[in-house]
Amino acid sequence: AQKITQTQPGMFVQEKEAVTLDCTYDTSDQSYGLFWYKQPSSGEMIFLIYQGSYDEQNATEGRYSLNFQKARKSANLVISASQLGDSAMYFCAPSGAGSYQLTFGKGTKLSVIP
Amino acid sequence: EAQVTQNPRYLITVTGKKLTVTCSQNMNHEYMSWYRQDPGLGLRQIYYSMNVEVTDKGDVPEGYKVSRKEKRNFPLILESPSPNQTSLYFCASSWTFGNEQFFGPGTRLTVL
Numbered sequence: 072a073q074k075i076t077q078t079q080p081g082m083f084v085q086e087k088e089a090v091t092l093d094c095t096y097d098t099s100d101q102s103y104g105l106f107w108y109k110q111p112s113s114g115e116m117i118f119l120i121y122q123g124s125y126d127e128q129n130a131t132e133g134r135y136s137l138n139f140q141k142a143r144k145s146a147n148l149v150i151s152a153s154q155l156g157d158s159a160m161y162f163c164a165p166s167g168a169g170s171y172q173l174t175f176g177k178g179t180k181l182s183v184i185p
Numbered sequence: 186e187a188q189v190t191q192n193p194r195y196l197i198t199v200t201g202k203k204l205t206v207t208c209s210q211n212m213n214h215e216y217m218s219w220y221r222q223d224p225g226l227g228l229r230q231i232y233y234s235m236n237v238e239v240t241d242k243g244d245v246p247e248g249y250k251v252s253r254k255e256k257r258n259f260p261l262i263l264e265s266p267s268p269n270q271t272s273l274y275f276c277a278s279s280w281t282f283g284n285e286q287f288f289g290p291g292t293r294l295t296v297l
Contacts, residue, residue, distance in 0.1 A: 104283050116228075116275060116288035162227060171235060171282045172243055173218065177227040 073098050073165055075176035083182050084153045091138065092148040092179045094163035100124075103165055105146045107135070110160040110178070119161075122146055150181075158183045187212045191276050191289035198266060199297050206261045206292050208276030216279045217259040218243070218286065219251065221272040228275065234259055235282065266296040 074097040084090040096105070107119040122130040122137045130137045138147040146165075150157055164175045189210045198204055210217065218233040220243075230243030234253040248270055250262040259278075263270060273293050277286040 106285065114273070114291050116277070116286075118285045118287075121285060164228075166283050171216075171233060171241065172230055173233070173282075173286070174230065174244065175220075175228040177225065 073170075073172075073174045075163060075165065075174055077161075077163060077176035077179050079179045080177075081180045081182070083184055084150075084157075086155060086183055086185050087152055089149060089151045090153055090181065092150070092161050092163075092181065093145070094147060094176055095143070095145045096163070096165040096176075097144065098165055105137070105139070106164045106166065106173075107137070107146075107148045108162045108164065108175075109157075110162065111156075112159070116162075120148070153183045155183050155185065157181060187287070189276055189278055189287050189289035191274075191292050193292060194290060195293050197295045197297065200267055201265050204263050204266060204294075206263075206274060206276075206294070208259045208261065208289060209257050210259075210278040210287070211257065212278065212280075212287065213256065214278035214280055214287070215256070216282045216284070216286075217253065218277045219249070219259070219261050220275045220277065221245065221270075222275065222291075223272050231261070231274075233282075266294075268296050270294065271296050 076095045105122045109117045120132045136149045160178045162175045162178045219231040220228040232251040234240045276289040279286045
C-alpha cells in the first residue's frame with residue numbers, strides 16, 4: 072500500500088481566513104490521481120477535488136484548490152475564505168496506475184473559529 | 186436519485202455470529218470498494234471489485250469476505266465476527282478505478 076502522510080492531525084483557522092492542509096505521498100507511479108474528501112461530524116464522505124498527475128494546472132473547485140507539487144509528491148488542499156461549515160475531517164487519497172487499491176491518509180481535523 | 190445504500194446502518198452483534206452488510210449502487214458503476222474507519226487510522230480498504238466476479242484484497246482483508254455477482258451489489262460478509270472488527274464501515278463506488286468515489290452512509294458495527 073502507498074504511504075500517505077497528513078502531518079497535521081488538527082488545525083484551527085479563523086472564519087474567512089484561508090487554510091492549507093498538507094498531504095504527501097509515496098508512489099513510484101508516473102500516472103496517478105489524487106483525491107481530497109471531507110467528512111463532517113455527521114459522518115458522510117464528500118468528494119471535494121481531484122488532481123491528475125499529468126494535469127498542467129492546479130485543480131480548483133470553488134473555494135477549494137490544490138497546491139500540487141509533483142516532484143515533491145505533495146498535494147496540499149487550500150480552502151479560501153473558511154466558513155463554519157468547513158469544520159470537518161479532511162482526507163487525501165492518491166490513486167496509482169500500478170494498483171487498484173485506494174489508500175487514504177489518516178486525516179486532518181479542521182476547526183473553523185468564528 | 187444516484188446513491189449508494191448500505192444496510193443495516195447500525196448493528197450490534199456477538200462474537201462468532203455470521204453477518205452480512207449489504208451495499209447497492211444505482212449508477213451502473215464498475216468499481217466498488219469496502220472501507221473500515223477507526224479513530225486515528227483513517228479509512229482502510231478491505232476489499233475492492235473492478236467489475237462483476239472480479240474482486241481483490243485491500244489493506245485489511247483478514248476476517249472478511251465479499252462477492253460481486255451483480256454489478257450493483259457488493260455485500261461484505263463477516264463469517265465469524267470478533268470484537269476487533271468493531272468499526273464504521275463504508276461502501277463506495279465509482280465509474281472505474283481512478284474516478285471520484287461515491288460513498289454510502291456508513292454502517293456502525295459493534296461486536297461484543
